[in-house]
Amino acid sequence: MQNNKDQIDDIFDKFLQGPKIFTDREVLRPDYVPDNLPHREDQIQQIAKILAPVLDEARGSNIFIYGKTGTGKTAVVKYVLNRLIRRSNEIGALVENSYVNCRLVGTVYRVLLKLGESIDLKIPFTGLATSEVFDRFEDALDLKGVLLIVVLDEIDALIKVYGDNLIYELTRVNETLNKGKVSLICISNDLLFKDLLDPRVLSSLGEEEVVFRPYTAPELKDILLERAKISFNDDVLMAGSLNLCSALAAAEHGDARRALDLLRVAGELTEREGVAKVTEEHVRCAQKKIEEDRVVLVLKTLPIHSKLVLCSIYIMSRAKVKNAITGDVYEVYIELCNQLGLESLTQRRISGLINELDITGILNARVVSLGRYGRTKKIRLAISNVVIKDVFSNDPWTKKIIDYSPKCMLNK
């Protein structure tokens, strides 16, 4: 026991005595809003100009912002809002803001819940009709007489599922309010989502449009340099590593979030190794690790039937079936359910689960027609068999069937 304790102390000592890589690693986290946002000066100016009337207690125009992930949309909006709120406090203007990430929040009801929270409105987390929640939100807003800037990030995620009713209601809420006002900022990764909007919504939402184009590799380098200055110790980061981070992220549609992730993970790997410099090799390892971690997390958190579908495809791939089709996967899946004593879902449902797995990038499922042999999906794994075997061998359900040989495959 004593020995064991010493060993652990040893690990901590090594960590403490090893070369110090970071001064402040939080600076590299995606939700950190820096004091300086390089190459986004135009967008900052544009959004600030549109929102400025708010300080005069007039409603600013609604704004629609679009650009791919990691192009700085959220950071710029938060940056401008921070300053706007600070200024409004100085001059005593009644301005509040509410930031909601629609993809994380998930439903219209919960979006309204978050908006309510920002003006101290308590709403039960379930039980009310959405229209009732909206009415209460409207009343509370009017009562407070506050000008609320609502930021709906990743709005496309919400609209694809629930339609544009919420935005429609929010854009016309000013017509009914006496004292309160709402300014809307919608952020989307997907430009095509505008096609899903009702023309009435589009005309009021698209009062102002701000576009964030992807960063180029040199721009990403500037951003990384800026952050590296405050997050890493001097002389830790080799110039080549920083260039590689920006080049890798630029290849992935100029994603700054990705670049910062790479830098942070590369730093952490260096730290764990106990060496003094972050090399290009560390960056390459970081890239591999980020992807693996993502996949492992997705696999571990899948619902049981999705796991079994994936196991079926894994088992088929192990048996050298290159392109599995829906019907065959379903047969194997039924057998696995029987083995585990679980009730199987319908083929329609499994077809849907396969589509969901396709979206997460774990599978590739392509609809093909086999002529008179019908229409189906050709399915293959998009990740390595080794990862699946590793994760599913440690899962209480799937470990029982991961090495199983289905009878239905014997005569194929």
Place this chain on the structure above:
DNA sequence: TGTCCACTGGAACGTACGGCTT
């Protein structure tokens, strides 16, 4: 050129659950 297969995928509906309002 028409037939036919093995599905796809949309839509409507059912069930269970937690929790609010009346």
Place this chain on the structure above:
DNA sequence: AAGCCGTACGTTCCAGTGGACA
């Protein structure tokens, strides 16, 4: 306590489909 609500997850039904084959 009854009725209603949103949400999650599922089933059932069925029109539609691309292309090999007779």
